[in-house]
Amino acid sequence: MNQPHPNGPKPARITAGRIGLYTFLVGAALFFLLPLYTMVVTSLKSMDEIRLGQIFALPATLDFSAWVTAWSGACMGTVCVGIRSGFWNSVAITVPSVALSVFIGAVNGYALSLWRPRGANALFGLLMAGGLIPYQIFLYPMVRAMANIGLYNSLAGIILVHVIFGLPLVTLLFRNYFVSVPEELCKAARVDGAGFWRIFFEIMLPIAVPMVVVVSMLQFTGIWNDFLLGLVFAGRDNLPMTVQLNNIVNTTMGERTYNVNMAATILTAIVPLAIYFLSGRWFVRGIAAGAVKG
Amino acid sequence: MSVKRKRNLSATIALLPTWFAAVVVFIGTMAWSIRLSFTNSTLFPSSTYVGFAQYAKLFASAKWLASLQNVLIFGVLYVAGCLVLGFLLAAALDRKIRFESAFRAIFLYPYAMSFVVTGLIWQWMLNPTLGIQASVRSLGWESFVLDWVVNRDMAIYALVLAGVWQGAGLVMVIALAGIRGIEAEQWKAARIDGIPVWRIYVSIILPQLGPALAAAGMLLAMGVIKTYDIVVAMTNGGPGNATEVPAKFIMDNLFGRQNLGLATAGATVLVLGVVIAVAPFRYAMHMRNQAKGGA
Secondary structure, eight states: OOOOOTTOSOOOSOOHHHHHHHHHHHHHHHHHHHHHHHHHHHHTSOHHHHTTTOTTSOOSSOOTHHHHHHHHTOEETTEEOOSHHHHHHHHHHHHHHHHHHHHHHHHHHHIIIIIOOTTHHHHHHHHHHHHHSOTHHHHHHHHHHHHHTTOTTSHHHHHHHHHHHHHHHHHHHHHHHHHTSOHHHHHHHHHTTOOHHHHIIIIIHHHTHHHHHHHHHHHHHHHHTOOHHHHHHSOGGGOOHHHHHHHHHHSOOSSOOHHHHHHHHHHHHHHHHHHHHHHTHHHHHHHHHHHHHO | OHHHHHHHHHHHHHHHHHHHIIIIIIIIHHHHHHHHTTBOOSSSOOOOBOTTHHHHHHHHOHHHHHHHHHHHHHHHHHHHHHHHHHHHHHHHHTTTOTTHHHHHHHHHGGGGSOHHHHHHHHHHHHOTTTSHHHHHHHTTOTTOOOOGGGOTTTHHHHHHHHHHHHHHHHHHHHHHHHHHTSOHHHHHHHHHTTOOHHHIIIIIIHHHHHHHHHHHHHHHHHHHHTOOHHHHHHTTTOSTTTTOOHHHHHHIIIIISOOHHHHHHHHHHHHHHHHHHHHHHHHHHHHHHHHHHHO
């Protein structure tokens, strides 16, 4: 990324072109930052201040009460317990879903690329096709099937659904990664008597750590941000944060408490944002890999 | 031979759960849904075969037709908007800019957030009584209008605005990586020939980014077909049918209106849409890969 540009060092002279360039970039940056700024200042205002209709004005006094309400007192319909439970539901859904799907995806990629058992290509093709199909066509039969095996509206159920629907992407990314691993490595280990699982755990998984990180980022943000599957499969007691957030904002009776809504929105966005800003390059690599190869 | 069989056995067993998911979940449930679309199922599945009656009903529904039209307008503008803005941002960032990584982080952060969050933020900004409109009016421009989310004719563009805000950063990342991968020689040659910088980006760089941008556009288009969360969060399909989309129509009929036959017919049409949209692209990729392999 940081190779020297063929045009040489940064131009020292200020030209009209440079001014135009920076104007465009700064303008774009304002466009991208404005919503975040608006959310933050709105969440720190009182409702009296919001009613003045000065959406961009800084708050007169810093008022964190909306944050407290959003976390532990905001109402979803008639229940007023805040978005706290949704936060923990999202954690309980996301962590095992990511761990399981990354593990299964790694095994799949490894088996498909380095062992190529009978039907490997057919399975891979099927998965890729499945990954392109809109979820809506799977939903009703899935609901019925999950109800039949007693997993509908349960934590285990929603985790299973996330793992299944994550399979196409994680398998694709791990397969593409393991394809570039020299086959001799696998063959040599086999000659030494190592089996399928031993080669996987002792050689391939350690090699694949960078991919594990990238895929984990991708899956974590994807599952955390999910709305549809959580809405359909999680059940009342396990609704993820995104669904609860929408319930808080869009179904409240009477006057909308915009400061609470915006605080709840920030709380919902904060985990993926933290991952994005803390993991930087890894996150970018993940979405780029998912985008270009998907 | 026995070693080979054993190795295949372990790998085969390891892939069994995935086989199960692919065959039972992906194929099985899809077949089930398609079958339901040919029955008169309402609240519960029925096995009374009604041929294409649900499809006829679907395409006689004003709401479904509106949702198709909406998703088409949204899709074209959203994908085009993300591609154009993303490419412009990437080209600008490529010009030896100060604070490049800060700009990059700012342009991409919305992509890390959920569509629900994006929808709610923009719903708030575009709220006519308390949002941008009210703020600008209080500055003295009394006739300023920015009421997109509640305006029947403009609501779909509000979705486009929010969508482009969320997705342009992805295109920027892909385009920037592509631009940085282009050889320095081409730059030198073009500069010696005296070609202006903007022409180099348009005539030399843009064509080479074609495949990467096509892949990004494809990914965004797949997202368009699934568009659901952002609509639910931002407009919930309204005002009227102005922002109804097929994915939402299906969900409403599946779980809200208990109209299984109609919903599965809609879902089947959606799947057909994906196949028609993706098949030529995949075929082209396949042919290109084969050509590459042969060379």
